[in-house]
Amino acid sequence: MIPSGFDYHAPRSVGDAIKLLGEYAGDAKLLAGGHSLLPMMKLRFAAPAHLIDLNRIDSLRGIREEGGTIVIGAMTVEAELIRSTLLQQKVPLLPEAAKQIADPQVRNRGTIGGDIAHGDPGNDHPALSMAIDAEFVLEGPNGTRTVQADGFFQGTYMTDMAEDEVMVAIRVPAFLPGTGYAYQKLKRKTGDWATAGAAVVLRLEGGNVSHVRIALTNLAPTALRAHDAEAALLGKPLTEAAIADAAQRAMAVCDPAEDLRGDTEYKTAMAGQMVQRSLRLALSRCK
Amino acid sequence: MGKQIVSVNINGKKVEKAVEPRTLLIHFLREDCQLTGAHIGCETSHCGACTVDLDGASVKSCTHLAVQCDGSELLTVEGLAKGPLLHAVQEGFYREHGLQCGFCTPGMLMRSYRFLQENPNPTEEEVRAGISGNLCRCTGYQNIVKAVLYAAAKLQQTEKVAA
Numbered sequence: 142m143i144p145s146g147f148d149y150h151a152p153r154s155v156g157d158a159i160k161l162l163g164e165y166a167g168d169a170k171l172l173a174g175g176h177s178l179l180p181m182m183k184l185r186f187a188a189p190a191h192l193i194d195l196n197r198i199d200s201l202r203g204i205r206e207e208g209g210t211i212v213i214g215a216m217t218v219e220a221e222l223i224r225s226t227l228l229q230q231k232v233p234l235l236p237e238a239a240k241q242i243a244d245p246q247v248r249n250r251g252t253i254g255g256d257i258a259h260g261d262p263g264n265d266h267p268a269l270s271m272a273i274d275a276e277f278v279l280e281g282p283n284g285t286r287t288v289q290a291d292g293f294f295q296g297t298y299m300t301d302m303a304e305d306e307v308m309v310a311i312r313v314p315a316f317l318p319g320t321g322y323a324y325q326k327l328k329r330k331t332g333d334w335a336t337a338g339a340a341v342v343l344r345l346e347g348g349n350v351s352h353v354r355i356a357l358t359n360l361a362p363t364a365l366r367a368h369d370a371e372a373a374l375l376g377k378p379l380t381e382a383a384i385a386d387a388a389q390r391a392m393a394v395c396d397p398a399e400d401l402r403g404d405t406e407y408k409t410a411m412a413g414q415m416v417q418r419s420l421r422l423a424l425s426r427c428k
Numbered sequence: 429m430g431k432q433i434v435s436v437n438i439n440g441k442k443v444e445k446a447v448e449p450r451t452l453l454i455h456f457l458r459e460d461c462q463l464t465g466a467h468i469g470c471e472t473s474h475c476g477a478c479t480v481d482l483d484g485a486s487v488k489s490c491t492h493l494a495v496q497c498d499g500s501e502l503l504t505v506e507g508l509a510k511g512p513l514l515h516a517v518q519e520g521f522y523r524e525h526g527l528q529c530g531f532c533t534p535g536m537l538m539r540s541y542r543f544l545q546e547n548p549n550p551t552e553e554e555v556r557a558g559i560s561g562n563l564c565r566c567t568g569y570q571n572i573v574k575a576v577l578y579a580a581a582k583l584q585q586t587e588k589v590a591a
Contacts, residue, residue, distance in 0.1 A: 142452075142471040142490075149432065149449035149495050179491050180473050183452075192449065194496060220485070244561030246476060246539070249485040250492070331560040332474065 144182035151194040155201065155280050155307050158193055162305045163282055165191040171307065172196070173216060173255035176247050201254070201309060204228060209315050215254025215308040219243070222253060231315040234342065238269050238324035244332040254308045257293075260300040260363070262398075263334035267294050267364030268356035269324065272340035275313045281306040294363035320344050321427035323419040326358065327411050329402065335359045336402040339391070339415035343379070343423040350374045355387065355419075359402075360395040360412045367391040370416065384420045388413035436497045438463070439507030447494045453487075454478040456494035457504060465505035465534040469563065476562035479535035480504050486542045488561070505534035508541060516579040516586070517541050526575030528566035536562050540576045544583060552577070 152158045162169055169191035172178060181187040195201055201216035204225050211231050213222070222228055222239040229236050242265050243251060256266040257277065270277075270290035278287050282305055293301045302308060316322070326338040338358030344351050353374050355367040370390035374383055397408035431446040438461060445460055457463045457480065466489060469475035478489040481503040508515040517540040520526065527533040536559065543550070543558040550558060555576045556569070564572060 142468075144450045144452075146448065146450050149493070151496075175493070175496075176473060176491055179452075179493075180471075183471055183490075192493075196496065244476070245543070245558060246479055246486045246488045246561040247473065247491075249487055331557070 142183050144179065145185060145188040147189055148191045149194065150191060151197050153197055155198060155309055158195060158198065158307050159280065159282055159305060161191070161193045162307070165193075167304065169193055171258075173258075174218065174247075174251040176243070176251040177255065177259045177261065195307070206231065206315070211313045211315055213253055213311040213313065215258075215310055216252045217254070219248035219251050219253065219256075220245070223248070232273060232313050233316065234269065234273060234322040234324060234340065235313075237322075238265055238326075238340065241265065241324065241326045241328075247332070253311055257290075257311070258300060258302055258308050260294055260296070260298045261334075262297055262361060262363055263359045264364075265324070265326065265335065265338060265358055268338060268340045268358040270311065270313075271356040271364060271366045272322075272324075272342045272354040273313050273316075274342075274354065275311050277302075277308055278310040278312060279303075279306045280309050285309070287312070291366050297362045316342075317344060319428035320352075321423035321425070323422035323426070325415040325418040325422070327415055334402075337397075337408050337411035337415050339412065339419040341416070341419035341423040343420070343427055345379070345424075345427045348378050349376050350379055351376075355391055355416060357391060357395065357412055357416075360397045360408060362396070362398075365394055367394055367416070369394065379420065379424050384417050387420060388416045391416045432495050432498075434494055434498045436500050436502055438502045439504060449493060449495045451494045453480070453482075453489035453492040453494045453497060456497075457489060457502075460494075463504050463506050466538075467531050467534060469531065474563065475532070475535075476539065477532050477535040479538045479562065481538055481542055484542075486539050486561070503538070503541075505537050508537060515541065516582040517544065517576070519582065520575035520577075520579035521572070524571050524575040524578050526567060526572040532562060532564045532566075536564065536572060540579060544576070544580055548584060549580060550576070 170189040172192045172194040202214040219239045223236045275290040321343040324340045327336045335358045340356045342354040357365040370387040392413045395409045435444045467477040469477035473491045480489045
């Protein structure tokens with residue numbers, strides 16, 4: 142319950158936050174919503190000497206549209222994703238899935254950027270961001286760079302983000318009209334991390350699959366994109382046989398950790414089930 | 429690791445104190461401000477017994493630093509009643525037997541207080557989802573749901589009378 146002592150900094154700009162990261166290189170952690178970092182500090186899994194609080198940097202919050210792209214500030218809280226009418230219209234998978242993350246209080250503090258940057262395979266946004274073809278805008282001492290969600294997650298708690306970088310925004314192409322989507326998450330109870338989860342984004346053209354993304358939560362050391370399952374579906378009608386085949390291909394890439402949520406066999410089987418349910422629900426939403 | 433000055437408005441009163449950055453908001457409230465209604469039921473941010481209202485949102489004060497609250501508005505269970513007059517959620521929990529040991533109650537009340545502003549006319553299902561960040565060992569939640577629905581009705585009644 143009691144974290145180690147640390148110095149607290151509350152910069153007002155991203156530039157100042159980056160400067161502080163440079164000044165305390167290796168000893169500092171960015172504090173966003175604090176609902177993963179503080180729990181780790183309270184158990185002394187983490188004991189940074191400096192916390193750099195991003196909560197007073199207004200430019201990191203908010204959701205806006207730029208051309209066909211929806212830009213979400215990294216410090217936007219989960220509750221705001223759920224409330225956003227812009228997201229409900231343009232990227233409806235995000236508000237729907239955010240309701241399945243944690244609980245109301247946690248969603249008032251936890252941010253989309255923090256959920257992604259944490260790099261926990263149990264978190265939901267990593268797979269979601271791959272399914273929606275998101276890209277992340279990272280700012281460091283040498284300027285900004287933009288990286289794809291697919292490829293960002295390198296290991297458990299490890300991402301492509303450097304120690305002196307701040308994630309400033311998540312950029313998502315608006316869904317084209319008629320896009321189907323779903324996030325099926327198997328969990329022991331409300332507020333728990335997934336035993337297995339599958340995010341799907343789907344489009345049909347002339348009855349055949351013209352676009353499909355399948356991404357998996359908590360089924361490997363990182364969130365996974367099931368490329369093989371996607372490739373097998375492209376250009377064909379989404380029949381029950383095709384759905385079953387895609388589920389098998391998605392299960393083949395799973396490498397879950399055995400824990401109190403179940404053994405590898407159970408989790409892999411549930412991955413297949415979640416993929417099937419998500420594909421069916423996404424199909425029913427395609428227009 | 430020196431102390432920092434925090435200036436907050438708690439239950440309508442300005443409070444200014446020096447705190448260590450690592451001081452959790454729940455400890456600040458309970459130990460520095462002697463507001464011991466908010467409770468601690470876990471160290472993994474699950475139980476919600478420490479829930480308070482911070483700048484218009486329910487937060488678990490065990491997962492927030494006191495130093496982050498500089499300039500904030502806080503409401504705790506001690507600030508719910510207006511003099512001897514209970515808030516509708518307090519009355520609802522009392523009328524509907526929504527508490528037994530009372531340990532989760534301050535957190536449940538603070539969450540219900542905010543939830544009914546987010547959703548003034550909720551269904552039973554919405555109430556259950558709305559309080560899913562708050563655990564209770566005693567009641568089995570059934571009477572808490574009734575209590576929140578009682579409070580919802582009472583608040584709407586009061587609004588009608590006021591209008």
